[in-house]
Amino acid sequence: MGIADLLREVDGSGEFGVCLGRLDGVPVFEHDAERTHYSASTMKLPVAMAMMRKVEAGELALDQPVTVHNDFTSAAGGRFGVNPAEDEAPATWKQMGQQVSLGWLATEMITRSSNLATDLVLELVGVEAADAELGGGPSAIRRGIDDAAAQRAGISNEMSPAGLARVLVAVGNQKDASGDYLRDLLAGNQWNGEIPAMLPEGTRVEHKNGWDTRIRHDGGIIRPSDASPFVLAVCTTSDLPDAEAQKLIASIALEAWNHRHDLEAIR
Structure with missing residues (x-):
């Protein structure tokens, strides 16, 4: 077949x-x-690519400490947090308030598909840099994971x-x-x-x-x-x-x- x-x-x-x-x-x-479809976690690959581009440029380092938090700037204005009930990767949540390395977060983002780790990495990388890895066309990264206000406003990630x-x-x-x-x-x-x-x-x-x-x-x-x-x-x-x-x-x-x-x- x-x-x-x-x-x-x-x-x-x-x-x-x-x-x-x-x-x-x-x-x-x-x-x-x-x-295009709603991207779900496929957008995490361009985020990782943009992260490595900034590492190569000396703007970020894989061993730099990042404090784990759950409060992010919404693409629609205001703040948002990741819904823990929709994140199937618990390890990042166990580090709340603690410092972990950027490389550790990247591993959680890709190998475990952690939503919280993704938004922490994206906060450092920037939405524009992640979107640029897609090279134009209909696919796009416009917001973080679980940005509910942006989703309600029609701001979506597409792949x-x-x-x-x-x-x-x-x-x-x-x-x-x-x-x-x-x-x-x-x-x-x-x-x-x-x-x-x-x-x-x-x-x-x-x-x-x-x-x-x-x-x-x-x-x-x-x-x-x-x-x-x-x-x-x-x-x-x-x-x-x-x-x-x-x-x-x-x-x-x-x-x-x-x-x-x-x-x-x-x-």
């Missing part, structure tokens, strides 16, 4: 986008790839499969210590129910996923031991049960894997 067949099976139940290609950035399969694939290609081709650092963060992701789920055990997948009500996304660099690496990004906004949305993404990844020696043949 091809990727197009998998998408036909869920036709009418929501919006589904796919972008598949090699690390040269040329897509070999696209389906609604430029249509398309093509936009997610583009930042993954950038990370995959970054030939320096910062690139190694980012790729290792992505490979350490502890939430592996989408792209990696059906791939052979031990396959290196450098990925960042995101989820919310009706939302399930994942984008990653897949590195087979017997073929060239490739990039896959899938965004879903649908009425599918969450487990089925995860299975859809995993099935698309498996179909890509099965064509890893000839990605151009995929349908």
Whole structure:
């Protein structure tokens, strides 16, 4: 069954986008790839990229101390805090009022998808710098996680499969210590129910996923031991049960894997 067949099976139940290609950035399969979805936690990758750009420039340091707090400037004006009930990464919350390193927060942000860690990093990096990593186009970072006032005002973070694939290609081709650092963060992701789920055990997948009500996304660099690496990004906004949305993404990844020696043949 091809990727197009998998998408036909869920036709009418929501919006589904796919972008598949090699690390040269040329897509070999696209389906609604430029249509944006609410980004959920996929925006954390551009935040990490912007952070490393500032580290390279000497504006930030991975070992600099950051006091953990939960009070941030809203994109709509005023202040907001992260809802702990919607943050599935408890370690950052246990450090409230204490100092931790920026590098520790970045690890929590990517490997555990901590919302609180994300807003702490974003506060230092800046929304504009994180958004700039997307390179323009319809994808955008406009606010922090759980900025409810901004959300009510229509200020949202958006991501398309093509936009997610583009930042993954950038990370995959970054030939320096910062690139190694980012790729290792992505490979350490502890939430592996989408792209990696059906791939052979031990396959290196450098990925960042995101989820919310009706939302399930994942984008990653897949590195087979017997073929060239490739990039896959899938965004879903649908009425599918969450487990089925995860299975859809995993099935698309498996179909890509099965064509890893000839990605151009995929349908």
